[in-house]
Amino acid sequence: MGGQTSKTRKFTLENEEPRNVIKVSDEVVSRLRKSMEEVLHIYMSCCMFRGKKKAAAEQPPLYASGVEGQPPPFYHYEPSLTSLKIRQEAVDNLKKNDEYWENRIKDLEKRHEKMRVIMEEEFTKAVEDFRVTRLREPAECPELCTNVKKNVVDCYKMYSREPMRCAKEVQAFTACVDSNRITIVEEARCTAVKAS
Missing domain, CATH: 1.20.5 (Single alpha-helices involved in coiled-coils or other helix-helix interfaces)
Known part of the structure; x- marks a missing residue:
């Protein structure tokens, strides 16, 4: 930079992944070339304006292509x-x-x-x-108080018109059912406690 001349270096990378290649059309290349020429032209005119005409003339051309008329190689970003x-x-x-x-x-x-x-x-x-x-x-349920129940039924058959005569049999049947009910509830409660 400044008063020193720099040499163009060529750097080639091999692309291991072809999906990362950026393809550029010839139109884009020509636009880039024109913009580079404009930048070079502005730089040259700037150098001439400041009295550095000799340093600018000694610089090598920006594009160094071997064949005229052929566009210079364009290196894509990798x-x-x-x-x-x-x-x-x-x-x-x-x-x-x-x-x-x-x-x-x-x-x-x-x-x-x-x-x-x-x-x-x-x-x-x-x-x-x-x-x-x-x-x-x-x-599965056992029939409870069967003999007392039979006494109540027989009494009602015998005294069908006078049901009050069977009051003793009905009270005996009720007492039997109540005592069996208490036994069944106690057994169920004990079974539930043992299961838990």
């Missing part, structure tokens, strides 16, 4: 190795993050499936226990 590394690290981090959350989701699904199976088993057991202990089928 990401540097550090930006490629950063991009690769970001992609790797995203993949790790995706794998982590996929594994978490799969783990949660497995846990929920286990819980569902356990809950269904417990529900089935509870229904079966309820059916066995609470809902006795009529055939």
Whole structure:
């Protein structure tokens, strides 16, 4: 810069990933060439204006093409190795993050499936226990106070027009039913306490 002349260096990078290539049309190349020529022209005129005509004349041309009429080579921007590394690290981090959350989701699904199976088993057991202990089928229930009941029925048949004569039999039947009811309630309470 300034009074020193600089030499043009050529630098070639091999592109390992063809998807990062930027294609530029000939029209864009010609526009860039024109803008570079304008910048060069402004620079040259500026140098001449300041009395540096000799230094500007000694500078090599901006474009050094071997064949006239052929456009100079145009080098496209390629990401540097550090930006490629950063991009690769970001992609790797995203993949790790995706794998982590996929594994978490799969783990949660497995846990929920286990819980569902356990809950269904417990529900089935509870229904079966309820059916066995609470809902006795009529055939399973023992008939209570059968002989006292038979006495009440026989009395009503004998004294169908005078039901008050069967009051003693009815009171005996009521007392029998009450005592059996108390026994059944006590047994159910003891069974429930033992089960819990």
